[in-house]
Amino acid sequence: MAQRTDVEETAIPPETHSAAPSPALRQQNFFRARPGARIVLIAAIIGVLILGVFAWRYFASYESTDDAQVDGHMMPLSARISGYVASVPVDDNESVRAGKVLVEIDPRDYQVALNQARASLADAQSAARALQINVPITSVNTTSQVSSSQADVETAQAGVAAAQQQSDAAVAQLAQVEANDVRAQSDLARYKQLVDKQEISQQTYDQAVAVARASSAAVEAARASAAAAKQAIAQARGRLDSAGANRRAAETGPRQVASVRARVSSAIATVKQKEAAVEQAELNLKYTKIIAPVDGVAMKSVEVGMNVQPGQQLVTIVPLADVWITANFKETQLRYMRPGQLVKIRVDANGRTYNGHVDSVAGSSGARLSLLPPENATGNYVKVVQRIPVKILLDQGQDNDHYLRLGMSVEPKVYVK
Numbered sequence: 001m002a003q004r005t006d007v008e009e010t011a012i013p014p015e016t017h018s019a020a021p022s023p024a025l026r027q028q029n030f031f032r033a034r035p036g037a038r039i040v041l042i043a044a045i046i047g048v049l050i051l052g053v054f055a056w057r058y059f060a061s062y063e064s065t066d067d068a069q070v071d072g073h074m075m076p077l078s079a080r081i082s083g084y085v086a087s088v089p090v091d092d093n094e095s096v097r098a099g100k101v102l103v104e105i106d107p108r109d110y111q112v113a114l115n116q117a118r119a120s121l122a123d124a125q126s127a128a129r130a131l132q133i134n135v136p137i138t139s140v141n142t143t144s145q146v147s148s149s150q151a152d153v154e155t156a157q158a159g160v161a162a163a164q165q166q167s168d169a170a171v172a173q174l175a176q177v178e179a180n181d182v183r184a185q186s187d188l189a190r191y192k193q194l195v196d197k198q199e200i201s202q203q204t205y206d207q208a209v210a211v212a213r214a215s216s217a218a219v220e221a222a223r224a225s226a227a228a229a230k231q232a233i234a235q236a237r238g239r240l241d242s243a244g245a246n247r248r249a250a251e252t253g254p255r256q257v258a259s260v261r262a263r264v265s266s267a268i269a270t271v272k273q274k275e276a277a278v279e280q281a282e283l284n285l286k287y288t289k290i291i292a293p294v295d296g297v298a299m300k301s302v303e304v305g306m307n308v309q310p311g312q313q314l315v316t317i318v319p320l321a322d323v324w325i326t327a328n329f330k331e332t333q334l335r336y337m338r339p340g341q342l343v344k345i346r347v348d349a350n351g352r353t354y355n356g357h358v359d360s361v362a363g364s365s366g367a368r369l370s371l372l373p374p375e376n377a378t379g380n381y382v383k384v385v386q387r388i389p390v391k392i393l394l395d396q397g398q399d400n401d402h403y404l405r406l407g408m409s410v411e412p413k414v415y416v417k
Helices: 002-011 023-033 035-060 108-196 202-251 253-286
Strands: 062-064 068-072 075-078 083-087 094-096 101-105 289-291 296-300 313-318 323-330 342-347 353-361 387-394 410-415
Touching: 068 410, 101 296, 101 313, 108 202, 108 253, 323 410, 342 387, 387 410
Parallel strands: none
Antiparallel strands: 062 410, 068 323, 075 313, 083 101, 094 296, 101 289, 296 313, 323 387, 342 353, 342 410, 353 387
């Protein structure tokens, strides 16, 4: 049997020994010949998986965009008054400090206006002081006039009463004298009859005649006295009327004082008006100098010799100490974005990377904030991914050299995880 086997083996064609092994057989032979290769391969696969996981987690941990730029404030400074530009002590792109004079308008006209306003104020103050002095003087005078006129009225009233008493006495005396005269005339008539009959003496009759004549004279005197008393009453009443008129005139004293006080109030109001005019003139003189409100870089749009008007823009200040990043992220990138998240900002101009954080997300897309917002008037709606502006602030001390300029292109990475 052994010989047969050898013959059979010898009879096998040579092509059978020279045939190539299968891939599976080669793989098995490879791993048999190199026992550590299987471990290396497994380790490599595990390493690739680990690297893939880390890469996926890394790229999923941030959102980035190249649609971003440096943004900041621009302060356009305009003229508040009109005038001739006397000097412009600043050049374009010059760094200026707060308080530096940027433009000076010719101040001479405004200095003259200030001097006039001050002179007008001094005049108004003098007039007000003079009127204030007149108030107590007028008050004292009117008070004394009232007292004096009241005393005059009382004296005139007393004079009228005295004249009336005298007139009454004169009238009474006249009545008495007239009665005596009537009796004397009656006696004279009787004595006349008796003397004609020679029943009495001529001497008795002459005495009756004398008595009658004296009685008539007394009547005339009494009548004159009564008339004089009536005249005295009229004069006393005239003095009373005059005193009353004076008293009524004196009683207008409080109104005179009120009138003077009203003029004083008007003068004080005029003083305040003049003070306001002086203050406005001082402000106008101050406005002749355009001052830098903050530190920054100046860009001028005015030259010496120009006549400027109120509201005309003269200089623009860009405060480089207060800049931020405006990044337009796709709306699909905002899912996990929140204020306060870390941001790495790469600046194209210098290749540096700055640290910052998310400050806020805009209230609308950039398309809505454009001058002409898009509107689908045809009804053919095509969904377009919108971009939302995100404000990113630099961390403290990141831009101490103030290298960043408005409009520079940057690439921010917001770490959302």
